[in-house]
Amino acid sequence: MMMMMMMLMMMMMMMMMMMMMMMMMMMMMMMMMMMMMMMMMMMMMMMMMMMMMMMMMMMMMMMMMMMMMMMMMMMMMMMMMMMMMMMMMMMMMMMMMMMMIDDDEMMMLMMMMMMMMMMMMVMDEMMMMMMMRRMMMIDDDMMMMMMMMMMMMMMLMLMMLMMMMMMMMMMMMMMMMMMMMMMMMMMMMMMMMMMMMMMMMMMMMLMMIYNENVFDMIIVYALDTFKIPIYMCINDYY
DSSP, X not given: OHHXXXXXXXXXXXXXXXXXXXXXXXXXXXXXXXXXXXXHHHHHHHHHHHHHHHHHHHHHHHSOOHHHHHHHHHHHXXXXXXXXXXXXXXXXXXXXXXXXXOHHHHHHHHHHHHHHHTTOHHHHHHHHHHHHHHTTOSOHHHHHHHHHHHHHHHHHHHHHXXXXXXHHHHHHHSXXXXXXXXXXXXXXXXXXXXXXXXXHHHHHHHHTTTOHHHHHXXXXXXXXXXXXXXXXXXXXXX
């Protein structure tokens, strides 16, 4: 009886293994298609999230309760970060499965994620650059350019922060009607800033025609800025 049981168990195991193998093969095939899909989805998701954030902010601004607003904002931010993390994790797993990246690269990505988690965006950028440097992807002048870009980004972030502060102040000071107006103004300004940034990116991409190097670097940087794992694109370039 025992033997029979054992045999049965073995058979079951074998079957399972076979199934698993089949699944894996299927998965591999699917993965290739999935990868592209994933990338698209990511972009979409990010966009959606941004939109949601904006909407939420507007709603909150309409609520007058200061404390409530602050709390909500914090919550939103946290959720956003979590979502990003999950996405990045998924991407990394995918890439691992497809053998696009090896273990040490995986480690680097993980480290980047940790940095992000601590919300040290600037740190993250720096590390990114050092890492790329170590991997001989970029040379010195490119490094300089990236530094400059980073500075620009930091400035932008600061400006955003300032605007937020100003909004808060205005909320405290102004009466309802006035406040709304100010709000609108601020929102508009923020939008404008975003647009400007996008325009800059676009311009730089147009420059590609003249200078591929710069273009590569920009792609890398853009991907980093929007926190999408980078190796996908880099592989094709270097």
